[in-house]
Amino acid sequence: xxxxxxxxxxxxxxxxxxxxxxxxxxxxxxxxxxxxxxxxxxxxxxxxxxxxxxxxxxxxxxxxxxxxxxxxxxxxxxxxxxxxxxxxxxxxxxxxxxxx
Numbered sequence: 001x002x003x004x005x006x007x008x009x010x011x012x013x014x015x016x017x018x019x020x021x022x023x024x025x026x027x028x029x030x031x032x033x034x035x036x037x038x039x040x041x042x043x044x045x046x047x048x049x050x051x052x053x054x055x056x057x058x059x060x061x062x063x064x065x066x067x068x069x070x071x072x073x074x075x076x077x078x079x080x081x082x083x084x085x086x087x088x089x090x091x092x093x094x095x096x097x098x099x100x
Contacts, residue, residue, distance in 0.1 A: 024077040027070050031057075038064050058085045 034040040034057050043065075045055030051072045058065040066081040 024075050027068075027074055027076040030068065030076040030078070034066055038062060038066070040064060040066060054079070060085070060087075
């Protein structure tokens, strides 16, 4: 019975693994789709470590945003996306207790 339990646990995670694979492609393909289909442009980003670059793409006109992670092998994955983008204002002070 332990084997069946392990199989059931693995099957529960299968959709997540398949979903993650679908959201990755070459960087050129992902960036082109963001620009053409959603009107998004690079808004900023940085290195997480020597293996991952994170970027935020957004469209002020449509209000959409996308967070990308590009791996060292050149594959880019969509980590999150949404609507109602709201830009920050550097002149606004961060509330006490929240890192700024």
